Amino acid sequence: MAIERGGATAALWEKAGASIEMPVRFAETDAMGIVHHSNYVVWFEAGRIGWMAAVGMPYSEIAAGGHHFAVTGIGVEYRTPARFGESVRVVTRLCRLRSREVAFAYEVRRAGDDAFLASGRSEHICVDLEGRTAKIPGEVMGRLQQGVAVLAEQAGA
Amino acid sequence: MAIERGGATAALWEKAGASIEMPVRFAETDAMGIVHHSNYVVWFEAGRIGWMAAVGMPYSEIAAGGHHFAVTGIGVEYRTPARFGESVRVVTRLCRLRSREVAFAYEVRRAGDDAFLASGRSEHICVDLEGRTAKIPGEVMGRLQQGVAVLAEQAGA
Amino acid sequence: MAIERGGATAALWEKAGASIEMPVRFAETDAMGIVHHSNYVVWFEAGRIGWMAAVGMPYSEIAAGGHHFAVTGIGVEYRTPARFGESVRVVTRLCRLRSREVAFAYEVRRAGDDAFLASGRSEHICVDLEGRTAKIPGEVMGRLQQGVAVLAEQAGA
Amino acid sequence: MAIERGGATAALWEKAGASIEMPVRFAETDAMGIVHHSNYVVWFEAGRIGWMAAVGMPYSEIAAGGHHFAVTGIGVEYRTPARFGESVRVVTRLCRLRSREVAFAYEVRRAGDDAFLASGRSEHICVDLEGRTAKIPGEVMGRLQQGVAVLAEQAGA
Numbered sequence: 001m002a003i004e005r006g007g008a009t010a011a012l013w014e015k016a017g018a019s020i021e022m023p024v025r026f027a028e029t030d031a032m033g034i035v036h037h038s039n040y041v042v043w044f045e046a047g048r049i050g051w052m053a054a055v056g057m058p059y060s061e062i063a064a065g066g067h068h069f070a071v072t073g074i075g076v077e078y079r080t081p082a083r084f085g086e087s088v089r090v091v092t093r094l095c096r097l098r099s100r101e102v103a104f105a106y107e108v109r110r111a112g113d114d115a116f117l118a119s120g121r122s123e124h125i126c127v128d129l130e131g132r133t134a135k136i137p138g139e140v141m142g143r144l145q146q147g148v149a150v151l152a153e154q155a156g157a
Numbered sequence: 158m159a160i161e162r163g164g165a166t167a168a169l170w171e172k173a174g175a176s177i178e179m180p181v182r183f184a185e186t187d188a189m190g191i192v193h194h195s196n197y198v199v200w201f202e203a204g205r206i207g208w209m210a211a212v213g214m215p216y217s218e219i220a221a222g223g224h225h226f227a228v229t230g231i232g233v234e235y236r237t238p239a240r241f242g243e244s245v246r247v248v249t250r251l252c253r254l255r256s257r258e259v260a261f262a263y264e265v266r267r268a269g270d271d272a273f274l275a276s277g278r279s280e281h282i283c284v285d286l287e288g289r290t291a292k293i294p295g296e297v298m299g300r301l302q303q304g305v306a307v308l309a310e311q312a313g314a
Numbered sequence: 315m316a317i318e319r320g321g322a323t324a325a326l327w328e329k330a331g332a333s334i335e336m337p338v339r340f341a342e343t344d345a346m347g348i349v350h351h352s353n354y355v356v357w358f359e360a361g362r363i364g365w366m367a368a369v370g371m372p373y374s375e376i377a378a379g380g381h382h383f384a385v386t387g388i389g390v391e392y393r394t395p396a397r398f399g400e401s402v403r404v405v406t407r408l409c410r411l412r413s414r415e416v417a418f419a420y421e422v423r424r425a426g427d428d429a430f431l432a433s434g435r436s437e438h439i440c441v442d443l444e445g446r447t448a449k450i451p452g453e454v455m456g457r458l459q460q461g462v463a464v465l466a467e468q469a470g471a
Numbered sequence: 472m473a474i475e476r477g478g479a480t481a482a483l484w485e486k487a488g489a490s491i492e493m494p495v496r497f498a499e500t501d502a503m504g505i506v507h508h509s510n511y512v513v514w515f516e517a518g519r520i521g522w523m524a525a526v527g528m529p530y531s532e533i534a535a536g537g538h539h540f541a542v543t544g545i546g547v548e549y550r551t552p553a554r555f556g557e558s559v560r561v562v563t564r565l566c567r568l569r570s571r572e573v574a575f576a577y578e579v580r581r582a583g584d585d586a587f588l589a590s591g592r593s594e595h596i597c598v599d600l601e602g603r604t605a606k607i608p609g610e611v612m613g614r615l616q617q618g619v620a621v622l623a624e625q626a627g628a
Contacts, residue, residue: 022336026363026373027193027356031186031241031534034602037542038184038512042341045509049340059340060399063502070552071508076545081602084188085374131505131552179493183520183530184513188377191445194385195359198352199498206497216497217556220345228351231390238384238445242531288348288395341507345500345555352498398502 013094015152018054020047021089021111024082034081040118041074044106047090048122051104055147062140069102069124070131076120080110087111094148099135100126102144170251172309175211177204178246178268181239191238197275198231201263204247205279208261212304219297226259226281227288233277237267244268251305256292257283259301327408329466332368334361335403335425338396348395354432355388358420361404362436365418369461376454383416383438384445390434394424401425408462413449414440416458486623488564489525491518492582495555505552511589512545515577518561519593522575526618533611540573540595541602547591551581558582565619570606571597573615 022043030036052059062069082088089109096103101124108118128134136144179200187193209216219226239245246266253260258281265275285291293301336357344350366373376383396402403423410417415438422432442448450458493514501507523530533540553559560580567574572595579589599605607615 023360023363025356025360026187027195027359029188030183031188031190032539032541033188036184037545038509038516041509041512041545042339045341046337046339049337058399063398068503070503070549072549074508074512074545074547074549078541078543078545081541084377085372180517180520182513182517184516189382189384194388195352195355198355198388199496202352202498203494203496206494215556220555225346227346227392227395229392231351231355231388231392233388235384235386235388241534242529340501341509343502344497345502345504347502350498 012148012152015155016055016148017091017093017155018047018051018151019089019091020050021087022046023087024084026084029084032081034083037076037078040076040078040108040120043088043090043108044074044076044092044104044120044122047092047106048104050090051092051094052144055144055151057140057143057147065137065140066129067134067137067140068127070127071122072125073123074120075122076118078118080115080117082108082110082117088117089114094144095121096123097141097144099141100133102126102136169305169309172312173212173305174248174250174312175204175208175308176246176248177207178244179203180244181241183241186241189238191240194233194235197233197235197265197277200245200247200265201231201233201249201261201277201279204249204263205261207247208249208251209301212301212308214297214300214304222294222297223286224291224294224297225284227284228279229282230280231277232279233275235275237272237274239265239267239274245274246271251301252278253280254298254301256298257290259283259293326462326466329469330369330462331405331407331469332361332365332465333403333405334364335401336360337401338398340398343398346395348397351390351392354390354392354422354434357402357404357422358388358390358406358418358434358436361406361420362418364404365406365408366458369458369465371454371457371461379451379454380443381448381451381454382441384441385436386439387437388434389436390432392432394429394431396422396424396431402431403428408458409435410437411455411458413455414447416440416450483619483623484565486626487526487619488562488626489518489522489622490560490562491521492558492560493517494558495553497555500555503552505554508547508549511547511549511579511591514559514561514579515545515547515563515575515591515593518563518577519575521561522563522565523615526615526622528611528614528618536608536611537600538605538608538611539598541598542593543596544594545591546593547589549589551586551588553579553581553588559588560585565615566592567594568612568615570612571604573597573607 028039091107095105103123126136185196248264252262260280283293342353405421409419417437420434440450499510562578566576574594577591597607
């Protein structure tokens with residue numbers, strides 16, 4: 001995980017993590033008997049949507065308002081495979097927030113024993129309905145920043 | 158497979174089948190070591206889109222024109238599992254065509270030895286961009302009917 | 315939904331339903347702006363695995379014991395599309411249980427307003443690790459039957 | 472793309488690329504109207520399997536021999552979205568080959584106009600059936616190296 005800003009902001013973002021937990025779906029396994037690696041990218045997305053809900057800026061509202069956070073980059077490092085019969089927890093944190101860009105860092109852990117399974121990062125640009133790069137709307141930006149502060153405080157910032 | 162109309166139409170539709178062939182993706186397998194059953198539904202869709210291209214009425218044009226064939230029902234019967242390392246062939250045939258409805262029948266066979274793997278059926282209603290039931294546009298209907306006749310003739314009707 | 319046995323058993327199975335609830339994943343949507351129809355098959359599987367956990371016979375234990383409930387048939391009827399931003403609830407019920415076969419019925423509803431979205435059915439045969447048809451092991455059968463009775467009682471049978 | 476070795480080997484690997492082409496599946500689109508970003512990871516895998524077939528060392532044979540190339544890392548950079556109605560071409564090249572590790576680089580282009588859509592990389596370790604790190608079997612290694620040389624020569628090395 002790589003939170004970019006130094007000092008106070010980095011500490012804030014580090015604290016403002018949000019978790020989702022979900023059972024591994026049998027459909028997510030592959031013939032190696034483990035979860036297929038492509039599903040972690042889907043789990044990251046679920047984690048990021050959970051994070052947005054946790055900070056009070058649901059992604060469905062951003063989309064309904066005509067903007068999307070288009071994915072420009074994805075990275076995943078896999079350490080231990082997830083398996084059917086287990087549940088996984090995805091912890092999501094903001095790691096970049098600029099006028100037109102946002103990035104998130106993720107950890108995937110096995111629920112129960114907290115074993116570290118994978119980590120990763122996603123990078124996004126804000127686009128409008130025609131797919132053109134756009135500024136993150138002021139209200140969205142405001143709610144994201146305020147929500148991060150509240151979430152960090154709840155975590156004991 | 159169940160083609161509904163009797164007589165001449167049924168014979169025509171039976172002949173107007175179109176095939177696509179594709180290698181099994183490793184991502185499509187599951188921890189039983191076989192292709193996960195949900196993927197056949199995706200393969201049917203690929204088959205149906207291939208069929209529409211074969212009759213000269215590409216689905217992307219229908220969608221661009223503001224209509225979709227929304228799926229109202231799906232049925233699959235699985236006989237022999239597909240496995241990684243194999244290619245599969247999906248044969249698609251029209252089996253219902255009414256002013257607002259269309260249905261297709263599918264066979265999935267293993268490429269190479271032609272082993273029968275699965276069969277199924279999908280039912281659709283035509284909807285507009287707001288998701289309301291709509292008549293299949295006259296031009297679409299005409300191209301579908303003409304294309305079926307041409308495809309059947311090519312097959313030696 | 316079609317529960318097959320008459321009289322007391324049908325009433326028992328009807329009562330012994332189990333629910334899971336989950337947010338729609340953005341990855342599950344398609345270019346029509348709704349959940350792609352293939353995902354309901356994956357949701358049914360999640361529902362059935364939830365049902366097995368609810369009756370005290372986790373599917374991961376059946377698999378670890380060397381048996382699988384291979385899918386032989388799937389049927390889905392779609393009424394109202396699910397959309398991103400919503401959560402769905404899958405209610406699963408047993409509708410057949412024989413020495414080598416089992417079948418389940420499903421309802422998918424929108425969490426919140428309980429709107430009916432889709433229903434369906436899956437049919438399975440018990441297979442061993444080599445994929446051969448096998449009797450459902452006695453212990454599995456016993457735990458399934460006992461679990462159904464307990465679940466129905468909890469529901470106020 | 473980042474091919475690691477300098478000099479003659481890098482030039483060889485650069486030339487020994489293999490392509491697969493496939494139509495975008497409607498199921499691969501999302502509610503933004505474009506291909507969901509997770510599918511590129513699946514396409515990379517299909518590309519890598521195509522590359523192995525092209526060099527004469529099919530992945531299904533490696534798996535049948537009791538080894539897997541477990542994924543340890545994935546990176547994707549997205550430039551232009553793929554859409555339904557288009558076909559995509561994945562060009563795969565080897566970019567690392569050590570006793571226990573292998574890595575591949577990918578380019579995704581739109582068939583027809585060759586527009587650049589995305590690039591990426593996958594990293595793998597060789598594992599045995601119990602999931603333990605293992606040396607790439609000598610025969611596999613030999614066939615990979617020989618196949619690369621042949622493929623590069625065919626490309627006009």
